Amino acid sequence: MRSRRAAQLSQRQAALLLLVPFLATYALFLVYPFFRGVWISMHDWNLLAVAFNPDAKEFVGLRNYERVMWGEDIEWGLAAPLWQGLGLIGLALAAVLHRRSRVSRFNAIALGVVSLLLVVLPGFHPGEVGRWYDRRFWPTVGNTVLFVGLTVPGVTISALLLAAGMNRETRAMGILRTLFFLSQVLSVTVVTLIWQIMFSPRQGLIANITEVAGGTPINWLTDQQFAMAAIVIATVWWSLGIAMILFLAGLQDISSEIYEAAALDNARGPRAFWFITLPNLRRTITLVVVLQIILHFQVFGQSHLMTQGGPNDTTQVLVRYIYQTGFRDSELGRASAMAVFLFVIMGGFSVVQFIIGREKDE
Amino acid sequence: MRHVLLTAAAAATFASAAPAQEVTLARFFGACEDAGTDTTTSVGEACIIQSIINAASAEIDGVTVNTLPTDWGNYYDQIKAAFAGGTPPDVFVMHAHTIPEFASLGALADLSGDLEAAGIDTSDWAPLALDGVTYEGGIYGVPMDFHANLFHVNLDLMAEADLVNDDGSPILPTSPDELLAHAEQFKAATGKNYLAADFAQFPIGVRLVVSMLWQQGSNIFDAEGNAQVDTTETRAAINSIVQLFENDLADPRLNYADSQQAFLNGEAGILVNGTWVVDFYDSEAADPDVPLTNYYVADFPVLFEESATWAGSHGWAIPASLKQDDPETYEAALRVIAFIQEHNLDWARTGHMSVLQSVLESDDYNALPHRDEYAATATMAADLPPTEHFSAIQDILNRELQAIWLTGKSVDNALSDAQIDIQDVLDS
Structure with a gap:
């Protein structure tokens, strides 16, 4: 009886049936909250007021987005010559490289888009009588981009070097691999606690070493010049593990025969790393970089727990701003508008990852 | 069984x-x-x-x-x-x-x-x-x-700087100028910072500044919801504190734990902190391993015309x-x-x-x-006028004050930014 009923299900039906639990969970916990978030972002929505009176919200269309991202009398011009100049150089480079077929079409377009954004975005500024409605939003976005810009290369390069160094089947290397991966399993609270102690100018390890070397300890977490560096260092230490494992997996995919052949051509050590390892790891590196970008745009705990966004907002990041706007200020509508903005950024990088993933398969 | x-x-x-x-x-x-x-x-x-x-x-x-x-x-x-x-x-x-x-x-x-x-x-x-x-x-x-905010005092260090009355109480300043003079006298005698507090993260700085605003009969905003941050009174209050940093008589970069440790270690004459630590510091002072031994608690001094402190x-x-x-x-x-x-x-x-x-x-x-x-x-004891946006206002002030003493932002810019931000919050 049972087998007959099973036989009645077509392969398509069986697939659907098996997919239902996932789809239902996905729809309930991801798709629905996402669209609800977008819907909330179009309302003047006080977290507590709406909890007590569902009618206390008011539809305001895109006003929250305007309130967060725009201002009065905003003009466009050469407001940030350095960034905009870099963008122009990038645009020219993309065109030249593409014409000479030095880079793939995709890379040329990616470079072009990033450069164009660099030219356009920093150009907006308030005119003489104008102001941003929210003067903290764009600097916060800038801090988040800076954090990502420092952390991703930091994690990628150090994980790559560690993986290359430990890609040997000895007991010592096994122990070292485990040790380096251990930090990854800690929660953000533990990581930030460890690093707050490390950075403490009074009892921290770093301060002690500085003093032994005859220097004056740095107030890492409250000094404008070092606060961002401090949370980047803690984050690199924390996120090394998974990147290292991915690189190790990539390294073990490279056939030893290639190295042997290279050795015959006198390519050993750093030369082998540069000419053999790196080109063969290209796909893994791209994967690690894109994953890290998406991950670190969502940085919250390190800034919230170690520096509280300070000093003077230098380590204020987007998710922390969303959190404060939503919970401290109860402005859920505005917080959701920022969250949608963050989604668009991360969505953009996900598309990049998707395209690169497809390129690989071809 | x-x-x-x-x-x-x-x-x-x-x-x-x-x-x-x-x-x-x-x-x-x-x-x-x-x-x-x-x-x-x-x-x-x-x-x-x-x-x-x-x-x-x-x-x-x-x-x-x-x-x-x-x-x-x-x-x-x-x-x-x-x-x-x-x-x-x-x-x-x-x-x-x-x-x-x-x-x-x-x-x-x-x-x-x-x-x-x-x-x-x-x-x-x-x-x-x-x-x-x-x-x-x-x-x-x-x-x-x-x-409320209090002055937690290390009497031994104050005595070294000749800042103790005959009755054993510390001599505390009665004006911003005297604050600077005492701090300089203290540093000359002990080589240590006169004052410590968490000026870097916790809103102690905000509480100091608003206390000094009230002492001048001013406030951050009025009961009608008009921000009034960018005033001569606020400048006077901020300058009272900044003069200590500029003359290396206090360190603005210490956080809560570090400033407390500095005080308990006998590295600062006075710690600005709340009422909530009196029994803790008292028990620490009784511990022979803790350098602080002669502990005294004083009211927050009146540096301007009126008597007021944050509470x-x-x-x-x-x-x-x-x-x-x-x-x-x-x-x-x-x-x-x-x-x-x-x-x-x-x-x-x-x-x-x-x-x-x-x-x-x-x-x-x-x-x-x-x-x-x-x-x-x-x-x-005094407090800000009742508001539904207390935390946001306190955060704005804390950020701008810290920008002044931690990042060198000019007082003019910090106050005009704070004025706009606080008015935005009050209007929302």
Whole structure:
């Protein structure tokens, strides 16, 4: 009886049936909250007021987005010559490289888009009588981009070097691999606690070493010049593990025969790393970089727990701003508008990852 | 044997199934693992309040109190999320300045008609404490203390700098110029910083500046909701502090833990911190391993014309939904609050000032360590005008003040930015 009923299900039906639990969970916990978030972002929505009176919200269309991202009398011009100049150089480079077929079409377009954004975005500024409605939003976005810009290369390069160094089947290397991966399993609270102690100018390890070397300890977490560096260092230490494992997996995919052949051509050590390892790891590196970008745009705990966004907002990041706007200020509508903005950024990088993933398969 | 065990297990099940009313309680003040139920010997805010709560759970018939895990820094966010999710704690501690925000939305139960039946006598409350928990005629909380900024003084270092009176009290400044002169005299004599405080993260700097604003008869905003930050009074208040940093007489980059450690290590003459650490510093000073030995507590000095210092008040509140939907738990929650209020003297041991006239006048209260040294603080206590945006305003000020002394932002820019941001918040 049972087998007959099973036989009645077509392969398509069986697939659907098996997919239902996932789809239902996905729809309930991801798709629905996402669209609800977008819907909330179009309302003047006080977290507590709406909890007590569902009618206390008011539809305001895109006003929250305007309130967060725009201002009065905003003009466009050469407001940030350095960034905009870099963008122009990038645009020219993309065109030249593409014409000479030095880079793939995709890379040329990616470079072009990033450069164009660099030219356009920093150009907006308030005119003489104008102001941003929210003067903290764009600097916060800038801090988040800076954090990502420092952390991703930091994690990628150090994980790559560690993986290359430990890609040997000895007991010592096994122990070292485990040790380096251990930090990854800690929660953000533990990581930030460890690093707050490390950075403490009074009892921290770093301060002690500085003093032994005859220097004056740095107030890492409250000094404008070092606060961002401090949370980047803690984050690199924390996120090394998974990147290292991915690189190790990539390294073990490279056939030893290639190295042997290279050795015959006198390519050993750093030369082998540069000419053999790196080109063969290209796909893994791209994967690690894109994953890290998406991950670190969502940085919250390190800034919230170690520096509280300070000093003077230098380590204020987007998710922390969303959190404060939503919970401290109860402005859920505005917080959701920022969250949608963050989604668009991360969505953009996900598309990049998707395209690169497809390129690989071809 | 097995039979005996089973019977015991059954008995235990029955015992625990007795009709004990569970009251969930949320609080800040930090964690204390083994607080016990002895309310008279615990030390520090966390352990004193937890011992009182444990005692309430043990001593009130038919009521057990379950203290929820909460975190200091995110406490109000957790409370808001709990309200938004429809599961607020049955009893929770609040600062008086947050009551308008919650009460205006109907989140809090109006306790005014029920306090007497629960054995809570509002006529015993200090008038300022009653004001703090009153919103549009209703009483939305039961006050537990006044807390204020104090000068915690290392008398040995002050004596070295010749800044001690004949009666043993420290000589404190009476004007911004004198503050600078004392600090310079102190540094010359001891080589150490005159003043320490968490100017880098915790809003101690904000509290100093607003205290000095009130001392000049000014404020951050008026009762009509107009920001008035960018004023000569604010500049005078800020300059009083900045002059210490500019002359290397205080370090703005110390956070809470580091500034406290600097004071306990005898590296600074005065620490600006609240009433909540008096018993802790007192016990530390008694420890022979701690360099601080001669500890004194002074009122925040009056540096301008009027007498005023930043102060706040903690109190206990109950959600409106509990009063409406669950009268039994509501009654149990009130009994827990009444119990906590009965132990107001124990709570005052932290260093906080009592809100009960009967306690304030008692010999036991006045015999608490250092109490006579900062008696005037009770009459100096002041707070910002009631606002639903207290936290946001405090954060803006904290950010801009820190920008001045940590990142060199000009006072003009910081104040004009703060003026715009605070007005935006008040208008929203």
